[in-house]
Amino acid sequence: MRISVQEAAFDLGAEASSFASGHKDMGAIVTFTGVVRDLARGDLDRMVIEHYPGMTEKALEKIASEAQARWNLGDVLVIHRHGALEPGDMIMMVATAAPHRKDAFEAAEYLMDYLKSRAPFWKKEITRDGADWVAAKDEDEDALSRW
Amino acid sequence: MRISVQEAAFDLGAEASSFASGHKDMGAIVTFTGVVRDLARGDLDRMVIEHYPGMTEKALEKIASEAQARWNLGDVLVIHRHGALEPGDMIMMVATAAPHRKDAFEAAEYLMDYLKSRAPFWKKEITRDGADWVAAKDEDEDALSRW
């Protein structure tokens, strides 16, 4: 398991390759990558992600350990950035390796659902006209009831 | 949409990077990669994948188009190899890009479920003791009923 909370950009290709290599008994590798989307008005200047140093790492480790306890997984990777990002920048990624595809997919979805609402990150969107904290969505909270 | 049926190995990192880049309005990128697993006895020498040239491409395009019709997707990638592979080799990958994670995940799972049972590939496992065609699993056929 690797958890990284970082300001620097990450290289999806290099991370995916490195994660997938050397898992002979893992038939299935799933990756999810989150990318900063522009606003509907097309005027997003940047997104700033605040987090809670110390708690963030613990929360991500807990979520990843819970996934490993619930599914038959060979490995889990979570990378989440903080700081200022621009539209098109990658925010975060998770990867799961499992003997079977169902475990790899479900664990990746579980990681994402918990990351959204249970890891201490807060997004702020900055446009020419001002700055707004992104509101949590009911559907993200509701997604947890699936698990 | 890109569909590739090929004998040559592919580079997961390069494919994932290239797929993810240049999609400003796609917040979610999912990749699935299938890897040749060794047998329980640990004696798999190689896996040989036979396919039906002509029909394979058509079948994959149909599956990918159906996914694009059912979910809000920006892009779909399917790569599937044929020929001889060794344990640890990557067999295939799919990638989906969508504004929202639910679409990206569901479409990738749909692609995999249909690829398993509706694309004309057949796997043969070669060990020192002989060769066996891999039998289709009931659970793979059952997985289609979800959609």
Add this chain to the structure above:
Amino acid sequence: MDVLYFAWVRERIGVPKETVDTGAKTVAELVEELKAREERYAAAFADLSALRVAVDQELTDFDASLDGVREVAFFPPMTGG
């Protein structure tokens, strides 16, 4: 009409492809003709529930018409992914 065989069906019949002159109106009739030919066909087609068929590169079933068809393929359930 071209008839193609894949995986163990190909191995049992012994060829990947052959051209067949037939008056069969459906896939099922073609199967009966082939089975009557030689033991290797009878063996390959013994249990149709273990086989799948494509007509002009589209999956279909054994009732499918062969009217205007150029290519028929027989194979076991697919194991892609």
Add this chain to the structure above:
Amino acid sequence: MDVLYFAWVRERIGVPKETVDTGAKTVAELVEELKAREERYAAAFADLSALRVAVDQELTDFDASLDGVREVAFFPPMTGG
């Protein structure tokens, strides 16, 4: 005890962190003490349903005990991923 604020809670209160001397036995009592201090706290804590709380870096609820606690953090619902 250290009290931390994040996102708009931090902006409304005006500091990311402060050390608070308190006899509060629960998070709810601490909130009442802070609200009584100054308007900026009253504004930040006006609607507790819009807030989340962590005690020693674990998510919890407003009934949580502060016995032996070193760090309390207040913030809006999280928006990671």
